[in-house]
Amino acid sequence: MNILKLELTHFGKFHLKTITFTSGLNIVYGKNEAGKSTIHAFVRSMLFGIQDTEEGNERYSHYLPWETPHDFCGKMWIKKDDKVYRIERNFLRPQPTVRVFDDETGESLQPAKQHLRQILSVSLRQVILILSVLSS
Incomplete structure (x- = not known):
């Protein structure tokens, strides 16, 4: 699976920010407080949502945009x-939503969460390895 593009509509410090990735290895870098961790949190949240746990609640509060809390959302294009x-x-509680589309046809893939799991098709072990690499 490759991440092609991110659109952070309103997530943390980013507002209407688009990031396009190229094939191969992409490195997100910048000075302190540039938003590297926010981009990581956005990717993680787009793929897996923001869970209703203590950690998830902290992440939700941290990245909820103050100026436009009703637009706490984004888009992500992936290729597999x-x-x-x-x-x-849309991360907005109490009813966050996820939708998955075939980008070529525009077809909405239902149920979205099931299709997303199939697209990701990663094991728990792989998720833990990915997260530990991203966190280091």
Whole structure:
């Protein structure tokens, strides 16, 4: 799976921010407080949501935009097996939503969470390894 593009509508310090990735290795770098951790949190939240746990509640509060809390959302384009998918999430509680689309046809893939799990098709072990690499 490759991440192609991120659209942070309103997430943390970012407002209407688009980040496009190229094929191969992409490195997100910048000075302190540039938003590297926010981008990591956005990717994680787009793929897995923001859980209703103590850690998730802290992340929710930390990244909820103050100026536009009603627009706490974003989009992400990923490619897997030569197919491009668009993931759209609204993180706003009490009813956060996720939608998954075939980006070529525009077809909404239902149920979204099930399709997202199939697209990601990673084991718990792989998730832990990925998160530990991203966190270091």
